[in-house]
């Protein structure tokens with residue numbers, strides 16, 4: 001099987017602080033993988049190691065079936081990254097933002113023009129090429145940011161809370177685009193605090209206090225396995241279990257831990 005991500009015994013220590021603690025998991029290609037956990041649980045640190053911008057203290061990281069640290073050029077060319085901060089130039093037009101990212105990846109004029117058309121269509125921004133990015137609504141900005149992050153046709157997209165602060169309709173449209181791209185062969189790792197989005201993933205994995213809890217499985221399988229109605233209930237149960245509280249029912253109802 002081909003994998004988007006394979007992590008084995010991965011740890012990251014910052015001086016004496018253990019941000020990621022011996023985690024192992026694998027995600028096959030062409031899946032939307034939801035990487036879930038509360039603030040400060042180690043998601044961004046893990047993502048930075050997947051992208052090769054942070055060296056692990058221990059363990060191995062393979063992305064798209066290659067060891068990250070010995071294949072940095074390949075990794076850079078094949079991973080796309082987008083965060084909630086949407087790194088757009090607000091005083092540049094939609095088109096100029098795409099041009100800027102095309103320039104970073106060295107696309108020549110004909111490749112750039114063709115790719116721009118594809119991305120404008122994907123992001124439903126056709127006809128808005130000349131608008132300043134700063135004048136776009138949140139949902140449009142978010143889709144433009146996705147287009148910019150995908151200019152180089154990455155095989156794996158890492159989306160770090162891409163829908164934070166975006167209205168429900170725009171979130172729904174964004175997910176429709178992601179679903180379509182996954183169908184065309186792009187792999188996704190997505191972090192989200194929205195439980196409806198977690199349930200829309202093909203696979204989910206939980207991290208808490210730097211440790212993975214449970215296996216990477218489909219949300220549906222998880223709900224059956226844990227006999228609960230929603231992913232949020234699974235999360236609360238996991239956190240209680242890790243904290244050594246009552247494992248089953250009752251006590252977990254009081255846990256206000258937010259995803």
Ligand SMILES: Nc1ncnc2c1ncn2[C@@H]1O[C@H](COP(=O)(O)OP(=O)(O)OP(=O)(O)O)[C@@H](O)[C@H]1O
Nearest residue numbers: 014017018019037038039040041042043044045046
């Ligand atoms: N460079 C650093 N030096 C020291 N501690 C760090 C560093 N980077 C992250 N940490 C700590 O590691 C822990 C995990 O942080 P991380 O950013 O990976 O969490 P996260 O799950 O991505 O949280 P969030 O959802 O808030 O982004 C946190 O306690 C954080 O303060």
